[in-house]
Amino acid sequence: MRTIIARSGLRATTLALALLAIGACGKKTDESSTQTSGGTIGPASNTVQVADVGVGRGVSADKRIANQTDTFAARDTIYASIHTTGAAPNTNLTARWTFQDGQVVDERTETISPTGDAYTEFHISKPSGWPGGRYTLHVLVNGQETQTKDITVNR
Amino acid sequence: MPGNANSGDQPTADFSDVQSGSSSTAPADQGQSYTVQSGDSLSKIAKHVYGDANKWHTIFEANRDKIKNPDLIHPGQVLTLPPNA
Numbered sequence: 001m002r003t004i005i006a007r008s009g010l011r012a013t014t015l016a017l018a019l020l021a022i023g024a025c026g027k028k029t030d031e032s033s034t035q036t037s038g039g040t041i042g043p044a045s046n047t048v049q050v051a052d053v054g055v056g057r058g059v060s061a062d063k064r065i066a067n068q069t070d071t072f073a074a075r076d077t078i079y080a081s082i083h084t085t086g087a088a089p090n091t092n093l094t095a096r097w098t099f100q101d102g103q104v105v106d107e108r109t110e111t112i113s114p115t116g117d118a119y120t121e122f123h124i125s126k127p128s129g130w131p132g133g134r135y136t137l138h139v140l141v142n143g144q145e146t147q148t149k150d151i152t153v154n155r
Numbered sequence: 156m157p158g159n160a161n162s163g164d165q166p167t168a169d170f171s172d173v174q175s176g177s178s179s180t181a182p183a184d185q186g187q188s189y190t191v192q193s194g195d196s197l198s199k200i201a202k203h204v205y206g207d208a209n210k211w212h213t214i215f216e217a218n219r220d221k222i223k224n225p226d227l228i229h230p231g232q233v234l235t236l237p238p239n240a
Contacts, residue, residue, distance in 0.1 A: 047216055063180050084181070089217050089235050095177070105170045110177045115237065118181035124173055131168040 047088035048114060050139055050146045054081045063119035070151045074129035078151065080122045080137050089113040094140040095122035100133045131155070191232040197225050204236055213237055 054065035056079055057072070065081045072078055080095055091112050097105040106124050132155035139147045189200060197211035205213075215225045217237045222228060 047219065063178065087213075087216065087237065089237050093179075099168055099170070101167070103167055103170070106173045106175045108175045108177050110179055110183075112179050112181035112183060113237065114181035118179060120177065120179035120181060122175065122177045124175045126170070126173050128169075128172055 048084050048086040048091045048093075048112075048141055050082060050141060051085045051117075052083040053137065053139055053147050053149045054083075055079065055137065055149055055151055056081075059121045059123075063121045070149070072130070072151060072153050074132070074153060074155050076130070076153075077123055077125040078130075078135075080139075080149070082120045082122070082139055084112075084114055084118050084120065084141075085116070087115045092140075092142050093120050094138075094143070096138040096140065097124055098136050098138065099131070100135070105135065129155070187236045189234045189236050191228050191230050191234060193230045195228060195230070197222075197228065200234070200236075 054068055055070055056065040056068040057076055058066040059079050059081055060066045063081055064083075065079060078097075082093060082095070084091075084093065091114065092109050093112055094107065094109040096107040099105055108122055110120050110122070112118060112120060130153040132153050135151050135153060137149040137151065138145055139149075189204065191200075197214050198208040201210040201214055202208040211225065214234060214236060215222055218234050221232060221234065228234075
């Protein structure tokens with residue numbers, strides 16, 4: 001009797017281990033790991049991502065913000081520098097500026113094909129002067145909003 | 156009458172004279188395209204284009220929207236080949 005119970009226990013343990021192994025295989029498939037001749041690729045990732053957004057009154061030659069501030073005067077040209085990471089051809093990077101009530105002030109798209117870290121600057125100006133108030137910069141990658149930045153114009 | 160339909164609307168500002176510009180450190184070129192031939196693989200294309208078969212993943216990353224399985228590409232598919240890969 002003891003022998004029968006012991007064998008039953010062994011079978012149950014073997015079955016449990018087999019089920020665990022099957023479960024592990026299923027999990028691996030869910031993570032979309034793909035074995036290829038070139039190596040293992042992990043889960044799909046967005047190829048270009050916004051790392052940082054800076055705003056200010058100017059940019060340097062490398063497109064980074066030179067005079068950072070989030071408060072502007074009515075006659076200022078407002079610059080934004082978007083730091084992106086990753087690589088992908090034909091990535092649409094959009095800067096949409098809105099006024100406090102949501103009114104679109106300007107929208108501009110730069111198509112870039114970065115191969116690594118990159119800086120893209122957008123600037124807006126208004127010869128007749130900016131209305132005072134709060135503005136928001138919306139940064140979109142391929143149409144998807146990724147970051148926002150608030151600025152203020154004092155008159 | 157205080158309750159008319161427009162009473163809640165805020166006056167809109169005039170942004171008609173706004174000027175804008177942009178520039179980037181990232182290259183704007185779209186890279187070259189490649190039409191898959193029978194018998195091609197990503198490694199083979201990478202070896203042919205970049206001289207390094209290990210750069211197959213660069214092509215794969217640039218064509219995620221077209222290639223679901225890097226082991227499965229089809230003759231006639233037009234792939235984007237990133238510059239400076």
